Structure formats: C-alpha cells, structure tokens
Amino acid sequence: MTVSAPGVPDHPPSTLTEHADCAACADTRSWLLAHDRAEATPAREWDTTTFGLGWLFRYFRWGPSRWPFAWCDVPSAEHVDCGVLACVAGMVLAARGLRVERVQLVERAAVEETALWRGRWLAAGCRPDWILSDREVYHEVLLVHADAGPVLFDPTELRQVGQGRDRPLWMRQWAL
Amino acid sequence: MSTPTVVLSGVHSGPNPSPGLGLARSLRSAWPRLRLEAVDYSPRSTGLSASEFDRVHVRPGWHTADLDALCAGLVSIVESAGAVFLPGLDLEAALLADRQPGHPALLLPPSAAFDAVVKPGETAASLLGLAVPEYRFAEGVEDGADFAVRHGWRVWVKGSRYEAVATNGRAELAAAIAGLRATWGGETLLQRHVDGAEESVVFAALDGELLGACAMRKTMVTAEGKTWAGSVDLLDPPSRARLVDLVRVTRWTGGGEVEIVRETDTGIPYLLEVNPRFPAWIHGATLAGVNLPARLVAAATGIPRQEREKAHSTGFVRVVEEIPAGPHAIGVVPTGQHGLSCDGELPGHRCADSPVPAPGGKHPSGMPVLSRRLALPRPRPRPVDLDHRRAADIADALLVDPYESPARVYFGGVLDRGLDRLAGVCRDVEDATGVPTRFAYSAKTNPDPRVLGAVLRRGALVEVISQAEARRCAEAGFPGDRVVLGGPAKWWRFDGGPVKFGAVFCDSVGDLRRTLALVAEGGVYADVLGLRLAPPGVPSRFGVDVTCPRAYRAVADALRGAPVGRLGLQFHHAASQIGLRAWLREFTAAITVAADLLTRADVRARCLDLGGGWPPGLGRAELGAQLVRATRAAVRELGSLDQVLFEPGKYLVEPAMAVFTTVLDVREGRHGRAAVVDASIAELPDWGSHPHPVLWRAPGAPWRRLPPGDESVFGRLCMEHDRPRAGLTLPDGIAEGDHLLFLDAGAYDASMSFRFGV
C-alpha cells in the first residue's frame, strides 16, 4: 500500500521511559498490573472487542502527551496519546499471558478531524507530527494473539480495527 | 378467491410499543397486496391511524363485555374475512388460547405453552439451558425488602402478567409493589437484577415445528429498557437446538421471544422472560433478512410468497414519525362512550376542552383491566398469630400493664440470641478458614448501657468513631485492647493520650500520616494499625481507593519504612445497601490491588476487618458463608492472617427493641383506612430504611401481626410525611385505645430518636 506525502513513518513504536531506581515508575507498573488483576471476570476471557481494558479510561482520556513520557508520568496524566495507551495496554495484556505485538498504522481521517486535532495538540504544547497530512494520521495499535486467533486491537478506541472501511492505508508489525 | 387477509392485534406505537405495526410492515414486504386488518381496544392505540392497515376494528374495552363474547367477536372478525390472526397482546393471546383452544386461524401458542413460560419461567429456562435469576413472590413490602436487601435493592418487580419495574431502594420497592398490584392485580414477583448485556431470540413456529429464529443484541434502550436499536445475528447451533426442544415440547404455534441477559461478572446467561408473541422490534429481524411473520403466515395458509427475504442490514434503529390521524385518535373527542379514559382506567380527568394535553395512553389496549379481571379474587388478609418465642419475648418485656405510651421496649432475650448467633458465626469462619475471628459491636448504632453490658459480658470487642465514644465504652468496662477506633473524626478532641486501642483504622492518606505520627510520638498505642479501603466501583466518601493510581502511590510511600507493628486492612461498605454479591466483588477488587501495594511497600497485613452493614435478616449460615468467602479471598491475596474482625451494628440490635404505641383514631381515606397512633417518626426516625413489622392488640386479646395490604399507620405529628408505616391491612375491629407495637426499632430508631411535638 502506498501513502502520499509525507511518506511512511520510519521510527519504531513509542516506548515509555523507565527511570532507574525510581519507586514511582515501579509503583505505576505495579498499580497497572494489580488493577488489571482486580478487574478480571470470566466474561473478559472471550472479549476480543475491548479485552476488558475499559477500566483504563476511568483515569485517562485520549489526548496529547508530551514525549519523552515515563512510567511515573502515568498517574498524573489526564490525557494520554495512542503511543502511551499502546505501551500500557501491551504491558497489561502481556502480563495476562497473551502474545502481543506492536503495530504502527497510517489511517484515513477527515479534514475537519485533523484540523481539530492539530489545534488541540498545539494548544497543549505538543508536536502534532503524527498528523501526516490533512487526511492521513499515524496511529499505534496492538496485534493480540487471542485464543480465537490474532486480533488487531486498538486500545485507544477499545475496538478491533482493520475491517471494511476502517482498513488502514499502511501498517507495520513489531514483536514486543 | 378473496384477497388473503391477516388480522393483527396490539398496534399501539408509543415508547413501549406493541408489535402490530412491525408485523404489518414485515407482512407487507413479503406480500405487497396482502390485506391487513388491525384490532385494538381503544381509539387511542396510535397504530390504528397507520397507512399499513386496510381496515381497523376498535373493539369494546375489556371492562365492558363478557370475556367469552369478546373472544367470540374477535374470532368472527377473523372468520368472516377468511383471515389468520396474529396476536400482539400477551393477555389477549392467553385468553384466546383458553377460550378458543385449537382454532386453526388463531396463530398463537396452546394454553400449556403459556403455563411453561409463566414467570419466572423455570420450565422454559431448563429447556433452553438458561439460569433463572434468584426470585421471590412477594405479598408486601416486608418480605419484598427482606429479599431486596440481599441483592443491594437492585431488583425487578414484575407484575403478575406483564410489566417490570427496576427498583434501587426501599421507597422505590414499596411504590413498585403497590403500583403493580394496583395495575395488574395478583401477586408480584421480585427478581434480582443481573448486570450484563441483554439479548433476545425471536422465533416463529407452527404446531411444534420451528420455522425460523434469529438473535438480537440491544444496542440502545429507552429509559424503560425497551429496545431502541439492535444488532441482528444468526442463532448459534446449540441455542437453536434447545429452542427446537422448547417449541416441540410446548407444541408452539405463532411468534415468540426469549429475553436473555448474560451476566458480565460470571458470563452466565439468564432467562428474563419468554413472550408468547412476536416482539415489537420484529421488523428489525425482517430488515436483517429473516421475515418470521411471513414464514409463519406462509406455513399456516399456504399463500405463496411474492417477495423473497432480503437482508438490508445487520442492525436497525427506531425513528419517531408523525402520521395523519383523526379526532378520535388524537384525543380531541373524549373516549367517553365507555365512560373510561384511553387507559381503560378511571374516568379521564382531562377532557377535550382542557388546556393541558392528555398524557399519551400508557395502556391503550387495556391490558391492566383484562389482567385484573383474570386475577382471582382474594380474601382480605387477617392478622397473623405470633410464634411462641416472639410471644414470650414480648410477654417478658411488657411486664406492667397498662404502661406509658409511646414507649421503647427492650427484648433482652432477642439480644442474647443475636449474640449467640454472632459467636456462632465467629466459630464458623474460624473453622472454615483457620483464622481467629471476633466481632466488634458498632457502639453508635445503639449505645444503650444494657446493650454494651451484654456485649462486654460475651468478651466481644466494641467499635467506636470518636474519643467520646471510646471513653463511654471504657466507662462501660471495655479495656482499651477491646476497642476498635475508626471513622474520619477519630482524633477530634483527642487529649494527647497516652491511650491504647485494639485496632485503629485510618480513613484517608492524611489520617494515616497523622496516626503514624501519633504512634511515633507515643501518644497512641495500637495493637493493629490499618487502613480502610474504599470500594472501587461504588461511590463512597470513606476510606482510600487504592485502585486510583495517585492514592496507590501515596499509600505505598506512607507505608514504606513506617513503624507499623501489625498492619490491618479494613473494608467497610454496607452489604445492606449494595447487596452481598456486589459487596464481595468490591471487596475482592480492593484487596487484590491492596495486596500488590503492600508488596511494593514491603509490609504484610496481619488483621482483616470486614466492617458492618450486614442485613439484619441474614441467618448465621448466610453471614458466615459471606465472611468465609471474603476471608479466603484475602488469604489468597495477602497470605496468612492472624485475625479477622467484623463490626455488626443493626444486625445485632435492630430486632432487640420495639416501640409500643396506642391508637388514637381510625380514619377512612380515599385509599382505605389509616390508624393514627401516639408515636411518630420522632420515635421511629429510621422508618425510611426498613419496613417495621407491626403487631396489633385489642384489649384483652393477644398480639397479632398485621398482614400486607394498602393501608397505613400515621404518626401523631402535623407533618405530611409522618407515616411510619404503609402497605398494611388493618384489622376489621381496630379501634381507638388498641395498641400497636413497631418491631425492629432497636438500631438507629433508638439512637437517633428525638423529642418533637411532645
């Protein structure tokens, strides 16, 4: 598949900084795993739509994150971008024993959307470099190897992607 | 040959629609020139104005004629048109199955099928491989409340025939029971609310043979829980096989709907109900390519289909649409020809000349009237004799006669038996888990010296929420190591100590830091120092929600290296408010997160306090089992424990006191009689939290318990809301000077009573 200007991303997926000897970084990871254990239900086992990750959105909403972003930045963040969510969700799902790969996408967007997002990111003092053009955006999701087969899962929107009209323009997999 | 004709009943289209209009649209899409006739029981049934119908019949309301004559009239409409009939009204279908059994033109299930699906539908559920949510038939609000409190008040109250009301508290429960009984007659069914995704299976069958089925998941619902949008899917083969069984065993003919909810926490599918007709959203299935009404009519009549089934989409939404309508339909002309309003209820208060628009008809097809006609008349209930033990408790407590009135009466024997039960619960938990278990009586619930003395003599602990309460317990003889201190104001008016407690549970991160400082300074000594955990999923102003990332970090920081000898964790949220199931879910979630937090802080919990708020009606086995489940979950997460505590308050003292009153007046009102007594909500301030059972005694007669009903007891105050008890049947002979005894008044009714109007 081809993408028009400014071209496909060449950087790897986002990673959260883990400070050496930082109790707060370790506490954050501990909190995420503890909370996920506390949310376990039998119904989650076959939920390949949200993977039972709805609880994350009790604490965060999607929005601009300032990079570099560390694990100890998570508790105080009100907004997190798709890179943070992919890192957090990837760690949590991997801890459940699921094989998870990181996936980079380029997706279609409407001109009105990209205009709105660019304004939001600039207002928060963050670089909107993920908005590749007025109609194309960079996005990070996960490939989760569930019992029923691999699922392209978007932790930002808690849904499966890649079907029908949502088919991405470009995509690349990274083993976690 | 005459034009093929189908007669449809139940064509109202409102917020809670009948299926008639959807059936008409589905049949039209199969046969564009089919003749469709509509039947309903009041001109206010809005679908009668729809252009889908070639002819409409407004039948006399259910209150007027003889039911057999009404059925015969309907059959004659069907027969004279050479038509088949699809019912859209449950009760009409049931009545026709009973009065016109086996009529080949009536496409409805046989009477035996109605019996198999009657609420709560256990026969149907077992055939379909579904569970049935816990239920109870309730006569009145007392037995209703006893059931509802176990389920956190989140129950459905279902009418004997139709309608279900979700309730979420005692007042709503009482209103729902009274309202449904008045509307539908007969008994009400209470059923636990199941949290989960709702699904429906719709099907059509002819003479025990399944003609087709599909599944629908509700994706949008109205405030009443009615479908507003849905996604339609094939039925999975195992479910289909079970449905084939149900249809075969019941020899089903006609449409049907199975309503299911799949519980989120457990994944278990529960049967909500089986409807003996097509659902109102039936045209949504047709749009998805499964035209069940057409399959049924084609199979029953042999009319060849003109149009093939076609899938337009896999989902549907509803829209609201304005259509032309005549004066009878829009309510300009009063529906006064029968002397009844459009609901078929009482004469309409609003006429055509009223400036205020009439409310849309809630039951324009008159089902409540039919339901009440079909309900068996029941004799007025009479007061019930007491069992020997209750009679003996009262005789022991009321030694002098006559006595002061109103007066609070203390049942020492009831308290002793409650203490026995609590000791038994402690032994049961200890035997099942190996963890030493004790209870701490919540002193604020009723600090009566007789109660504190009895608790002290049993060697139990006491739980206090202030320094003043702690001193009061010390004066009553409790040593410091048998006092548990909790609450948000524990250091209010603290004199600096030194003071000793058995356990201190902190209510916030700030409280934890402050208490750790007091311990470090030597002003406070506590065997156990701990933290109260807030329930993560229900709102509470108390404790620390460790599932919140900032609180998690703050608590971990506060505990790292803190001088805590034995650490405790307390979880206190009233199971009488949220139910036993939700309590255990919240507890387990909080403990699971706390366990990882303690590992991060490198400390171990030794003591677990499971708090209070236990429903007073729980038996020893039920309370014990709940505490055992919680303790096991805690041991699994935290490792071995030295001690389990719990803090009964109402559980122990609520039944140990009553309020004795005298009847001052008996009056007739619009809704039956009411007795006015010399007590009031000042003596029964907790009247709103639980319905107090009421005993009655005429001079020289024994005490008897008043049965459920629609009558009330009013208090002596000049305040509209001074009605300490409703939902009773007063005895025929009740008179001024008789006595009433309000039971279960030993908890906050005692400690929070006030002087007013005396």
Ligand SMILES: [Zn+2]
């Ligand atoms: Zn850090």
